[in-house]
């Protein structure tokens with residue numbers, strides 16, 4: 001079938017004002033990463049074992065077994081192709097399905113690496129790397145998730161047998177949610193209250209075997225299963241999030257991860273000289289990876305919405321001639337282009353956060369803990385900001401695609417359902433922002449004591465200026481000056497943080513003030529995180545960037561990102577006196593101009609993500625733009641269309657029709 005829409009995308013591509021190939025490298029991070037990513041994406045796309053177009057129609061059991069098959073195929077292909085860790089992880093990424101491998105490699109292995117002694121690493125890591133055991137990470141309980149110090153599971157040392165007794169004392173202490181736990185894992189790192197000599201010593205990780213390595217049955221004292229079907233069709237239901245109850249399960253003493261705290265044969269508890277928060281290290285590691293993942297999920301939704309908006313035509317012609325592409329409507333642009341800009345912004349801040357994490361890890365290894373609070377605040381804050389924006393953006397992209405966005409074949413409903421728990425796992429987003437706020441209030445109070453802020457709070461050292469400055473923007477073009485933009489963001493964030501610190505001091509205790517002002521504190525935390533994202537984006541576009549027109553496009557996106565935030569939070573920018581209403585209007589004017597500049601490049605900017613049609617999984621986002629024929633073909637493949645007359649006709653349709661006839665004769 002010849003479809004006019006296909007030409008639309010070719011036309012769009014011919015309008016690009018930059019080198020798309022060069023932008024692909026910028027997006028990937030380097031030529032090497034681009035090559036690996038591209039190769040792995042193609043391997044997955046061309047392998048029928050990784051087919052995913054039937055996922056939303058499968059029942060839970062079939063779906064889960066299907067994922068088990070795919071995960072086994074990932075391991076098989078990784079071995080056959082002798083993939084490096086980097087390649088294997090990309091391959092698994094493009095399979096695009098939550099599964100136990102994520103928790104094994106993403107949390108179980110990092111927990112042992114981060115919290116195990118060298119001896120423990122030597123014992124467990126080879127077993128885990130060869131996948132002779134499969135592990136997961138069990139922290140959350142039925143009664144407590146956010147409040148880690150409130151966990152109830154106990155690990156009581158028994159000096160008589162040199163063992164720990166792992167016990168779930170109540171229903172609310174059952175571990176509840178860990179991925180991979182329900183049906184697959186043979187081992188787990190369990191977080192529990194250490195008890196020795198009748199005293200409690202805090203929360204630590206313990207390796208516990210869950211299932212027999214011979215027949216996979218649960219070991220004595222262990223009650224275990226899946227917690228039930230989750231939100232959406234397909235989506236996270238590929239994962240066996242599980243529960244487990246431990247009934248006085250005994251494990252050898254050396255199964256406690258003892259890098260930061262050792263329990264001796266006699267039951268003495270020896271704390272090493274490191275902050276106790278080091279036991280939260282796996283969460284910091286994963287939060288950092290979640291920030292990078294946000295840009296993938298967001299760019300995927302944006303890619304679908306941009307391509308479809310170039311294909312879709314509505315109105316605009318009085319004489320039944322060619323209609324307007326919906327991408328040309330300013331309202332569509334004002335909803336879509338900030339999301340496109342955010343995808344790029346999150347990609348760059350994700351790369352920077354990787355660097356920050358590597359830096360803090362190196363320092364920790366040298367016993368320098370000075371940057372740990374900042375690393376915690378940055379990973380927590382950026383995890384929260386990027387996942388919240390991405391989840392909302394996927395839903396916005398669905399609406400931007402009109403009715404067809406609501407079809408599973410658009411790929412957007414499942415993407416939303418699979419992505420949205422990122423706002424909750426690895427720390428509820430509000431709880432994490434309150435951690436950032438705590439860090440900010442501390443930084444502000446230290447300023448008063450003459451302490452110079454460092455890292456991402458360095459800007460607060462310019463306190464006097466930030467409290468008094470008035471924006472110099474007097475034309476729309478002034479909003480294209482990095483210094484003008486940054487000053488407004490820094491002043492807003494600083495003034496909000498200072499106001500919180502000041503108001504907290506009016507309460508009888510800091511805790512009471514913090515609790516009462518938590519709404520303001522969350523806003524101050526978001527403002528600070530936005531300073532980080534905006535400044536990293538500005539830094540990026542100030543670098544040398546090869547490729548015709550690439551830098552110019554990134555500059556446009558950078559200012560769209562910043563100015564749309566000024567518009568979105570104009571209340572805060574105005575109420576803190578950082579800008580005037582007139583300056584807000586000028587910023588909006590500039591934003592409209594920037595939308596016009598990005599318009600001819602929009603399709604090519606999403607092509608730069610280099611996604612295969614397999615990964616996108618969307619009839620609307622196809623590279624060739626053949627939207628309508630694909631929607632129709634996929635509709636015909638729906639199980640409901642297997643027969644022309646539906647199952648149930650004889651029992652439920654025919655009798656109703658007959659009854660209606662009787663009624664009409666009355």
Ligand SMILES: CCCCCCCCCCCCCCCCC/C=C/C(=O)SCCNC(=O)CCNC(=O)[C@H](O)C(C)(C)COP(=O)(O)OP(=O)(O)OC[C@H]1O[C@@H](n2cnc3c(N)ncnc32)[C@H](O)[C@@H]1OP(=O)(O)O
Nearest residue numbers: 078088089092102105106145146148277280376425426427
């Ligand atoms: C062959 C195939 C290859 C395949 C490869 C496949 C690879 C796949 C990779 C995939 C990767 C990942 C997949 C991820 C899937 C997600 C699964 C989800 C998992 C989970 O959800 S695990 C559970 C997560 N749980 C949480 O996040 C709980 C949130 N709560 C907390 O973190 C804390 O309780 C708290 C921070 C909210 C509060 O803690 P606490 O009460 O102890 O603290 P205070 O508020 O009193 O603060 C005390 C001081 O401690 C500092 N602090 C707190 N946290 C940290 C930290 N993490 N690091 C450093 N410092 C920390 C505070 O700032 C306080 O400091 P202060 O100086 O006293 O103010």
Ligand SMILES: Cc1cc2nc3c(=O)[nH]c(=O)nc-3n(C[C@H](O)[C@H](O)[C@H](O)COP(=O)(O)OP(=O)(O)OC[C@H]3O[C@@H](n4cnc5c(N)ncnc54)[C@H](O)[C@@H]3O)c2cc1C
Nearest residue numbers: 137138139140144145146177178179421424425426427430
């Ligand atoms: C898909 C998925 C996978 C998961 N995988 C794992 C896993 O592998 N391993 C694991 O251990 N856990 C896992 N979890 C659990 C997850 O980490 C927790 O659900 C998460 O940390 C949130 O905790 P909670 O459920 O106790 O939420 P709650 O803390 O009960 O949150 C409920 C509400 O209370 C609010 N709230 C809570 N505390 C405060 C506060 N101090 N101030 C203001 N508001 C507050 C929150 O903002 C939220 O609105 C997973 C969860 C999901 C959804």
